[in-house]
Amino acid sequence: MTTIATRTPRRRRDPVRHIVLAVLVVIAVLTLIPFALVAVNALKSPSDYAQRGPLRLPETVYFKGIVDFWVRVDFGEKLWNSTVISASVAVLAVLVSIVTAYALGIGRIKGRMWIIAIFLLANLMPQEALVYPLYFLAKQVDLYDTRLAVIIIFTAIQSAFGTYLLSSVLSAFPREILEAARVDGASRWQVLWRVVVPMSWPTLSVLLVFFFIWTWNEFFIPLVMLISNENQTVPVALGVLQGQRLMDATTQSASALLGILPAVVFFLIFQRTLTRGIAVGAVK
Known part of the structure; x- marks a missing residue:
């Protein structure tokens, strides 16, 4: 009886955990969609962007927009x-x-x-x-x-x-x-x-x-x-x-990608530092 009493609350919590995890995954995907669109459009040529629009994947990877923007500024x-x-x-x-x-x-x-x-x-x-x-x-x-x-x-x-x-x-x-x-x-x-x-x-x-x-x-x-x-x-x-x-739309996407990429890389490098510091603060 003791074993059943101790296991029942854990089973009840499992659906809640799955729901919370699913909600967090959806929020993460919604957060990453704008960044993904910027990255996809930065790798399109102007003609590809005009023909296929901003939401479709490029036919070929086009780096000239990124290179041109890098040199221009x-x-x-x-x-x-x-x-x-x-x-x-x-x-x-x-x-x-x-x-x-x-x-x-x-x-x-x-x-x-x-x-x-x-x-x-x-x-x-x-x-x-x-x-x-x-x-x-x-x-x-x-x-x-x-x-x-x-x-x-x-x-x-x-x-x-x-x-x-x-x-x-x-x-x-x-x-x-x-x-x-x-x-x-x-x-x-x-x-x-x-x-x-x-x-x-x-x-x-x-x-x-x-x-x-x-x-x-x-x-x-x-x-x-x-x-x-x-x-x-x-x-x-x-x-x-x-x-x-x-700038055309693809060059603007390239500029946005280059603008936010260094901050994202810095954040990913120090992600554990942030997590550790926030966790210690919460414990205190």
């Missing part, structure tokens, strides 16, 4: 600019976030709640309200139309969110571990880099990935701050070129 240079800016912002924003959150969450400085409220307010401000002051300041310090200006701007923007998030995480950090490290003679910097950072690495790794992807997808501020062709990022180059209406 010097996509390798735009890819390098986006990679340098996004990687720099991700690393610097995480470093700034952990240092400031350490002071707010563990250091318990005076006016902590007011400072956190300021960081929260900074996250709520639209970029349209920031762009003119940022443009004016960049002009004043001779950083306009440079990648460094964009790196500084987005480091401040992303670290505001990172500080707000990490300060709440570090406020619940085990005090016993901190006190044990101080008893062993560790200074505040040693406690930060040898105790707090290793134990908070799952959360920091998630922030690192998100900061990279968020910065990669930014369009408005780079559009205003980077006017030279050699400094433009991938989203800006795509937006400017599509606005000129110099």
